[in-house]
Amino acid sequence: MPGDPHGTPTEDFEDLYENAPCGYLSLRPDGRIFKSNATLSGWIGFSQAELLGKKLHELLTIAGRVFYETHFSPLLRMQGFFNEVALDLVTKDGKKLPVLANAMERRDDAGNLLFTRVTIFQAAQRRRYERNLVDLRTAAEAAKGEAIAAKVLAEAGLTEEQAVAELREQFIAVLGHDLRNPLASINAGTRMLLQEELSDRAQKIVALMQGSVSRMSDLIDNVLDFAQGRLGGGITVALDAREPLEPVLQQVVDELRVGSPSRLIETHFKITHKVYCDRGRIGQLASNLLGNALTHGAADTPIQFLASTTGEKLEISVVNGGDPIPPEAMNRLFHPFFRGDGRDSPQGLGLGLHIASEIAKAHDGTLVVASSPVETRFTFQMPLEPDGEG
CATH class of the missing domain: 3.30.565.10 (Histidine kinase-like ATPase, C-terminal domain)
Known part of the structure; x- marks a missing residue:
């Protein structure tokens, strides 16, 4: 690799893009791929030429396509980005590749969409850890006799109760956190609609939607507080008497x-x-x-x-x-x-x-x-x- 006179190596930006430790995709406004890197091709088996013109959802499982089109694609259009979305890519040989994806739109000064950048990270180890917790419980339940079950669980360093409780509380915390983004997009959408000229019927519908958003927000707050209380030892408060109640x-x-x-x-x-x-x-x-x-x-x-x-x-x-x-x-x-x-x-x-x-x-x-x-x-x-x- 070339370097400066002091021995510090310089980056080859083309190589940095092609062989980055993550996958890159660039999508046209119609959602079709016009650029990808070699790392992603190596992961999924499709050459960069084969990826040209495909849509991102074509690389997903059937369930992933439905979820992407009904959830993440509208969220991207509403707020211009999404982060840490869990997806399953389908490789050329038909296998599933668990990944996490981040996406961000690039627009011109007039607000017109130019392209969308997508960054993809492998998530197999994270999924494996989650699967291991579930398998741990299954193994314990299937084991005959308390001694055998205790041995299986002891080898994993967890009791069955601890494993199930930890998985449950982490799931609740992650669920509550991840629901905030789509809810924020719905809230933003209703506020934008109210700035337009609407019929009386449309205004009533938007008002009902805002009421549902408020209700959902309360539910999410309760879920997060519950998870925090279970994982963090109770609900925290900041006592103050400076403002009236x-x-x-x-x-x-x-x-x-x-x-x-x-x-x-x-x-x-x-x-x-x-x-x-x-x-x-x-x-x-x-x-x-x-x-x-x-x-x-x-x-x-x-x-x-x-x-x-x-x-x-x-x-x-x-x-x-x-x-x-x-x-x-x-x-x-x-x-x-x-x-x-x-x-x-x-x-x-x-x-x-x-x-x-x-x-x-x-x-x-x-x-x-x-x-x-x-x-x-x-x-x-x-x-x-x-x-x-x-």
Whole structure:
């Protein structure tokens, strides 16, 4: 390789492109390949000449094609890029090659698409690790006798419970994280549509879409908080009393009223003391409790949202009418993924009340429920000041 007089080698940029440790593709505006590197050809068995004119989805598995066209291609057009997308390429001899792909559009000053660059990295080892965790459990379940199962698991350095728990929590964390990108693109799309002239019907449809985006965002927040709590030892809070709490609670009510315009939410706020709390987390707790009341409460009965400071405590209550919570469900109401017999709703994951209870614990507070044929009341209490504050 040529070098400068001081012995420092210089890069041959053509060689750097062709023999990079990753695959490169360049796509025309119509999605067809017009340039690729030798590394990618070596991985998948197609020559660079054979790749010319193909579309990226032609190199994917059938399932990958559907997922790409319905998910990642719209995301690329909406925000101009995507990162760390898991795909399976099909090699010339019909084998699957697990990869991670990044893509970015290049546009001119007028916003016209010039081409799209795609970078591809092999991901076989990462998939193998995930597969090994699943195989570990399968081997343990198939082994006859506790001694044999224990030996299989011990050789891997994990107990069956640890392996399953780790895989589950990592999956939840990755799922919640990866859902943010497509949700952000939908949110951006609805905002762009609202800047256009729309018919009354179209405006209503976009408003419904924005409500769904808000709902999905809440669900994702709950999923990420759940995963963080399980993997990181609990929900974190930043206590502060510099800003008042009441505007946060009012904002929560206003947002939920927009999403459920036919429901009546009555507020009674009397917060006369400073509250050392994480205002965002308390707003999340309130949103989860109010969302639960909207889902399970009687539609013809107003929901009451009360917040006050009494003595040395902050107290927040959410009250709704409707059928009482069954006694057998009361003890498990704050468990993750539990929604209760007779109170199921397809709108939630069963994490809202669990997250609310974890937020209460993080504030050294309590969250309790009382339910009767007259009303169901959730009550959150926490000290105005943390231990050690004067």
